[in-house]
Amino acid sequence: MEELSAGSTGSVGSAGSTRIAGSTRIAGSAANKDTDTDGAAGGSADSAVIATRALTKRYRGGQLAVDGLDLTVPAGSVFGFLGPNGSGKTTTIRMLMGLIEPTSGTAQVLGRPMPRAAKAVLPQVGALIEGPALYGYLSGRDNLLRYDSADPTADPRTRRARVAAALDRVGLTAAAGKKAKAYSLGMKQRLGLAAALLQPRRLLVLDEPTNGLDPQGMREIRALVRELASDGTTVFLSSHLLDEIEQVCSHAAVMAQGRLIAQGPVSELAAGARGRLVVTTPDAADAARVLKEQGIGDVVVAEGTEGAGARVTAEPPPPGRDLAELNAALVTAGVRVRGFGLERASLEDAFVALTGEGFDVAG
Numbered sequence: 001m002e003e004l005s006a007g008s009t010g011s012v013g014s015a016g017s018t019r020i021a022g023s024t025r026i027a028g029s030a031a032n033k034d035t036d037t038d039g040a041a042g043g044s045a046d047s048a049v050i051a052t053r054a055l056t057k058r059y060r061g062g063q064l065a066v067d068g069l070d071l072t073v074p075a076g077s078v079f080g081f082l083g084p085n086g087s088g089k090t091t092t093i094r095m096l097m098g099l100i101e102p103t104s105g106t107a108q109v110l111g112r113p114m115p116r117a118a119k120a121v122l123p124q125v126g127a128l129i130e131g132p133a134l135y136g137y138l139s140g141r142d143n144l145l146r147y148d149s150a151d152p153t154a155d156p157r158t159r160r161a162r163v164a165a166a167l168d169r170v171g172l173t174a175a176a177g178k179k180a181k182a183y184s185l186g187m188k189q190r191l192g193l194a195a196a197l198l199q200p201r202r203l204l205v206l207d208e209p210t211n212g213l214d215p216q217g218m219r220e221i222r223a224l225v226r227e228l229a230s231d232g233t234t235v236f237l238s239s240h241l242l243d244e245i246e247q248v249c250s251h252a253a254v255m256a257q258g259r260l261i262a263q264g265p266v267s268e269l270a271a272g273a274r275g276r277l278v279v280t281t282p283d284a285a286d287a288a289r290v291l292k293e294q295g296i297g298d299v300v301v302a303e304g305t306e307g308a309g310a311r312v313t314a315e316p317p318p319p320g321r322d323l324a325e326l327n328a329a330l331v332t333a334g335v336r337v338r339g340f341g342l343e344r345a346s347l348e349d350a351f352v353a354l355t356g357e358g359f360d361v362a363g
């Protein structure tokens, strides 16, 4: 049989490259985010949908891929799992989904231990890991019918309606009759999401869902994720794209070299980093000189800006230093100041501040 995979990361380890987990109907509403009746995850993680303690994975070759991870994903959040390539995101997701055993530490998903409770937990979780496995010679609709019929708990009498609803949810109704091999990468991702959404889910786990997509495909998947989250489903999404996390997520965890660097609401993570002082002026070189004379650090004339709109950025002045005085010093020196102020820190600033390293923001 011909099998297509939209993923670009390929297969690593024994777990195979692709899982679309979850197949049984669950009682109750996915939007019921305040009560976790599945049992407590312990401590402050009571309402957590995912909670790990000292979770560690060392591969057989000796590679320490995940190192003592304490992760808490609140119910109802869109949780961004952020880190550069090789930082341990996929390994963590594989442990959460019960695909590989941790070396040490524990992982709870929906209040139950993984991988021990995988049978009970996975039906409530929709997962899209490294791209969906699709049959290229089947239409999008037939791919979904096939997935649904593999679910022993799915009522065959309502199958067509369920598939139609899932196709509609991801905007593939018009393309439902097309063969999957003729789908764009973005359409394949959406079909994979539709498969994960055939049943109501309490949690969606998406590993790099926009990887390899063009900007339009990225926008579509991000809009879909927001929409799913607005229904109350908790979404756990890994990404190496900072702007993606800022655009889509309410919460984030930042990984680097297998370790958790920070986690919390995105707004708080970004606020932890100091913003930048920004001066907009046609006299960039003079402005940079004056700022340096005033003792301001890390003065940079922003690349790609010139003429009247040139931007000079710098570290914010130390507390107690009056911004108005600094502005006055620029004006007194003859710099034509068109804009002056502090710019809010981005998640990228936070990452750089936390790790002392730059972040690959390509894409």
Ligand SMILES: Nc1ncnc2c1ncn2[C@@H]1O[C@H](COP(=O)(O)OP(=O)(O)OP(=O)(O)O)[C@@H](O)[C@H]1O
Binding pocket: 009, 012, 013, 014, 059, 060, 061, 063, 064, 065, 083, 084, 085, 086, 087, 088, 089, 090, 091, 092, 240
């Ligand atoms: N099956 C394996 N055997 C040995 N080492 C592995 C295996 N899978 C991953 N690794 C290593 O573990 C580390 C973490 O990899 P992982 O795939 O979890 O990172 P990631 O953050 O998901 O990266 P990417 O975005 O590139 O997928 C890397 O150094 C990787 O080379």
